[in-house]
Amino acid sequence: MAQSRRRLAEQLRARIAAGEFADKGKLPTEDQLIEEYGATRYAVRNAIALLAEAGDVFPVRGSGVFVREDRGDGDYLSIGTTRGISGEYPGRKVSSVVYELSLLRADETLSRRMHCQEGDQVWKVVRLRLVDDEPLAYETAWYLKEFVPFINEQIAEGSLFGYARNDLGLNFGYVDKVIRAGELNAVEAKALGLKKGQPALYLDDDSFLTNGRLFNSSHIAYHYRNARFFTMTSMK
Structure with missing residues (x-):
């Protein structure tokens, strides 16, 4: 359903x-x-x-x-929902450059972040997300192998959100999001075509299944000129 x-x-x-x-x-x-x-x-x-x-x-x-009346000046990322960048930009060319794809054993720090045991296997995916060949976001994401048993570079280049939902059949529950402003480090700046110390909007999110288990956590640095966000709130 x-x-x-x-x-x-x-x-x-x-x-x-x-x-x-x-x-x-x-x-x-x-x-x-x-x-x-x-x-x-x-x-x-x-x-x-x-x-x-x-x-x-x-x-x-x-x-x-x-x-809703068209906002008229481009596409926005929705703060209130999570449907993946491909879903946020229908009709646009969404692509990824994969910088790292590895399978790790969770250490103390990662196990706390992923709500798992030390030694559990976790996929780490680092990639640059582009829309119409323009850099949008530099993303570091972790996926518990318990729920995402396999990722290869071809899958990582596409929509991991769509892969988890459509191919693996995971039942998504909710996402906790923390948004903050900050300054780019050297690695993020190089990937986004900006300079170290320039501003960025950072998003940290934890994605949970309907059973309450966390399966994905992400840290994303958004290009301060190319990314715009939107949410609709009630006036009641």
Whole structure:
């Protein structure tokens, strides 16, 4: 069911991006979507909830689900949701340069970060993420081998988020995110095409499965000119 709502949300997001609903400014009704996609009411409502969390639509009680007005000056990374960079930039060329792919034994520090035992096996992936060949983020990520048994360079060059969800069938629960401003170190700056000491927005996140187990932790330095973030909050 989780996969069904995600697929439906992705299909609707693609139609929104194509401007299909621009004339009326709103999505078809629940009943129309149920008939069109052969989906359950539960799947339709949850797909719309995913779109609303990402800021793509906003429901108005008694009136329907309205498409958010285009922000008009480029794509944004959603703070309130996690769907991978490929999912955040539909229709754009998203690529990766892999700097490191290794399988480690967790030491004391890494075991604390990964909520695992010392000696447990952990994949480490260091890569530069690019959008339309422009550097966006320098990412260091760790994945517990218990949940992600295999990664090769081809997989690391693509969407690890999509690989974990679609190929491994992991059931994602929630993500804890910490965002802070800082200054680039020499390694990060070189990868991003910037200078050491220039500003960066750092994101540390811990990704948990529906059973409450952490399977992935990431430390990401975003290019201060190329990355922009968005969230939608309630005024209630």
